[in-house]
Amino acid sequence: MIHSPYIRKPASVSSVMLTVLLALIPGIAMYVWQVGAGILVNLLIATIVAVAAEALVLKLRGRPVLLGIGDLSAVVTAWLIVLCFPPIVPWWITVIAVLVAIIAVKHLYGGLGQNPFNPAMVAYCAMIVAYPSLMSQWPPAGGLDFQTQLGLILGGMRDIDAVTAATALDAMRTGLRTGAGTIDAVMTQPTFGTLGGRGYEWIALGYLVGGLILLFRRTITWHMPVAFIVGLASTACLFWLFNPAQFASPLFHLASGGAMLAAFFIVTDPVSGATTPRGKLIFAAGIGILAYLIRAFGAFPEGIAFAVLLMNMCVPLIDMKTQPPVFGQRSRKLP
């Protein structure tokens, strides 16, 4: 027996996920243009592995397989993993990362909607802890042709120093810590562009465009991206004003690393994030602040993934403490 409401809005999980995938296209296009088509190979590998892993686990759990794959959530996870990783990581790192995300982080906790942690971020953290050097080899923008990238991804050819460069964040850290000089001195290195990493700035712009599409389509609300950007930028701004020679500008922090990808695609993951309006602000701002602190003072150049996981842990508490007042609780009469 079906009960009311008898009418429903034509919305579905798969359409939400499809929108997210489409919104990632501008960023990926920028990636291909600026860095090379190697990323596409990893995307392909990740997608296949994710769908296969999802199907396998669903089968083992006795759940409807086609329905589970059809929601496209596994593909979104796979793409986010690849986009966080250096585009030339060997294929087996991608495979392990996707398996960790889909099997351990998502399905061991009960499948779609049940995971307390962001699967892509757990995969990233696991890989960067397990393979720190492989995970730090980023190709310079426009520096490698597709053949070389393919070789690196599939063949395991590792003539690291010859072909890769440190990322902007990495270079900044190393530069400042080794006492190579001030920000301005470091920024003259070829790795850097106008704001962030040369070429990578354009990719960040692509993510920004995709994020605006998501906002426009009402797939995400403004709360999380705004709070994350404000959290990251204001913390950066505080240190930068305090000592502009030793701390990079807020703009640099926003344009480099995964900040833009995180702001619109990672922080906004509804499953592992806070859900109340105020909770979303606290959650995303917390990630922004923690991400900056890890970038500036931690052991790893990029801190967003760790920040996301730390804030994921706080989600139940945040949600509990930020329950919005229900109808009639606010006040008797609003002006």
Place this chain on the structure above:
Amino acid sequence: MSARLFSFHGGVKPEHHKNESAGSPIRPAPLPTRLIVPLRHNTRAVAVCRVEPGQTVLKGERIGDAEGVLGTAVHAPASGTVVEIREHPMAHPSGLATTCVVIEPDGEERWVPHQPYDHLASDRQSTLNYLRDSGIVGMGGAAFPSHVKLGAGSGIETLVLNGAECEPWITCDDRLMRERAVTIIDGAIILFELIGARRILVGIEDNKPEAIAAMRAAAADCKAPIEVVAVPTRYPAGGEKQLIRVLTGIEIPHGKLGGEYGVQCFNVGTAHAVHRAIRHGEPLLSRVVTLTGNAAQPGNYEVLIGTPIADLLPLMQPKPGTDRYLLGGPMMGFALPDLSVPIVKGSNCIIAASQALFPEPEPELACIRCGECARACPADLQPFELYWYSRSRNFGKAQEYHLFDCIECGCCAFVCPSHIPLVDYYRFAKTEIWARERENTAASQARDRFEFRNYRIEREKAEKAARLAAKAAETKAKLAKTGEPVAIEKGGDDKPAVSSDDPKKALIAAALARAKQQKAEVEARNTTDLPPETAAEIAEIDARRKSLDLSSKATSTASSTPNQASPPSVESKLPQANDAADSTGTAVHVNEERK
């Protein structure tokens, strides 16, 4: 003049589908062959039947009296004969039966004598009683008695008239406002005078321009401070609390009536019914019902209360493909479990449903906590949290997250991308919680009564022991008088409790003996002249009883309170010797004593 409008959180905008039936004027539905008038008009109250089968009734004659705080009277919608009084399925999702008076109309439409009621010349309470006895209830769907609403609260500033009609498909209020704006406004003025409000706000969704124009024209002709306000079309703007919020900015919390906040809200249909009752002396006998959906002739009909829905269906000529009928709108209505169900005062719309118009929901997926439902919820709840707790039967938590503030409007399920039937979970949890509360109340009552019974048994035992002791002492005393010195040494303990020369005790002893004898006789009489099988049966039962007796004695000793000095019985009756007679009527007096 134009009031500032407020907004409520959430809401959805489903396709409104009003055009199907909005164009057709209200027509009277033909008199059915049988009227099935339920004595119950909502889940809360049942009227007391005052007719018998075979009795002739006139149109408008009262057939059921109001009982209880929330009761209202029930009337014969047409003249005719009461055929029977029986259980019949009611307009409720459960399809459960309720007592109905079945009337066979004679088609003569002979009215019971009636005349207008002058509410200005009567005091408020008698007017409210008059409305109750005219069977006036809210026509918006919940059928809440209007006299109760009118009686609650004082110092009402605003009377809100609800003509929003936010549910898709339904147009009965729309048509009523277009065609009978003057009577609605008159009814509103009567209500306005009854509660002594300062202004009347009529809220109508802005997708009904004709109704707004008609109501404005009617309002312009009268002196009362009436304002007809077009409110933005957004479901559920017609929810009572949502409309009050939109028009006045006042938010009435769950469990409170508008009266406490200086607002009172009535449906336009209710105002119309009040007009008929006061100005014409006619009780509530009919209502406008929209017949629409997958039908060739959708329209609005004036339908007598008690008309079986099956009789109405031919009027709209359902098209092929109709697989069920919905009562109410598609957001909050329900599929009729039985088409013989009669129209009641709260039934506003019947929709012929087909797979094309109302397709099966897609399979339910896992909740991804996307928060769409929270954005759509007009009660500012977190529906996905409620879903989570209701689904896992964690009812305490569900209540912490304000489950009972949910108005079951269906917005959350409407927007859910995982196609979860969210409202079903809330309805399940709500009725489950109510059932548990009932069980808990019953259990604690049973516990109290059981404990008191044990206490009573102990007390009676103690009293009996005291009596026996007294009797023994008396006998000893008598013996002592006759010159037997031995007894004095023996019964030393009992002495202080008994004054030696109490004539009462002798009487008691005599009564005891008599009663014992009687008991023996009664038992003997019971078992004489019986066929051998029965005698054997009785013997068996006796044996069973004995074993029970033993165990119950074991019980009382086990749980005995050593409080021998328990207060003497308040009744202080003469001791009842017969064990059986002892517990006579205890079920009644026991509780009185406890108070």
Place this chain on the structure above:
Amino acid sequence: MMTALLIMAGIAVVLGAALGYASIRFKVEGDPLVEKIDAILPQTQCGQCGYPGCKPYAQAIANGEADINQCPPGGEEGIRHLADLLGREFKPLSEEHGVEKPKSVALIDEQTCIGCTLCIQACPVDAIVGAAKQMHTVVEPLCTGCELCIAPCPVDCITMEPVQETVETWKWKYPVIKIKEEA
């Protein structure tokens, strides 16, 4: 070495004193566990568990004399609650104590009743009214459906009638989770 021993002994003495004091100062009257168990039991007072009433059964559970699966009116849900409270494993209702039945109330056939008052004495919650040699009747809302009045009746005029669902007591069903198995 000596110092360490002294310190340890000292701590032991202090803590022991504190515990001793606490046990007197914060002594809980009665056994809250019995109350908690009793709150879960349905208060039918039917004795099917083998104890004369719900409270004695609760006492027996608390003392470890009785198992948690002896209460048919409480049913599976009651056992689950008890299992949760006591941290024990769930076990199905023990068959020797009876089976779970729909809630019923006793009904006295007023034509047959001879007014012997035996059922009145048997009723654990005083839910039957009547006088000697007068007809008896069951006060329905108070009846727990314990069936204790059936055995004593010499003319077998008491039957158990299942409680009918009304609109007030009707419950929505738990929504069926539809998972379409792949074709």
